[in-house]
Amino acid sequence: MKESSDISRPSPSGVVRIPRIRGTWMIKQIEEGKIEVVYQAHTDPGGSIPEFAANLVVVDIPYNTLLNLKNKLTKP
Template structure:
């Protein structure tokens, strides 16, 4: 039964990665400070998917531990105001996050279902799936309507290659100028913050 569940999870994860990827459509939007950000159009959406890639001079275990500190991770996630763990079941967690937003955009909150899988080569993938109906909406926040994406950590000796790829439907009304800035700033600042934490002596 365990092996069947694992196969089903890998098949499901592959489908999600293929859906979010649109690999041939990615266009580099920013390549600075060792962090490359690429964007891709997503069919039927007004919002672009983003992908950020960097190499962190720290072992995978350290990067993994920083991600698993749910409340502490808010310190390096772009515009994160607060974050907490709602539930954990084995390699699955459910998290709740509140985000700051620039005026005149209403602050957002998001509920994610995160599933972690590890490959034989030590690589680790965290599938991110928005579950907006998991809790009632909070006053003063617009619930992010949809999140699809993943984190992928690949060990490279003493370093870790990190890929962070997401497509979001932010819910409510977001001016295009703000949305276009977010899809570059969110992965760039998040990866920069994670890297700084991981490489701190």
């Protein structure tokens, strides 16, 4: 994944846009029925952001993405 610059939509007052984010997901089967997942990201938040917002990007979003993926893959 990477950032997308849309200059046609200016930032509202008081809003910090993330100017740079690059990330990858690597999923590798390590044995039958087991996989290894590595998520790497580099982000420039573009200014001061609250701790909850930083945690959302580095903890909550990857966790919830993997949980949703697991639920989709294990449905009959």
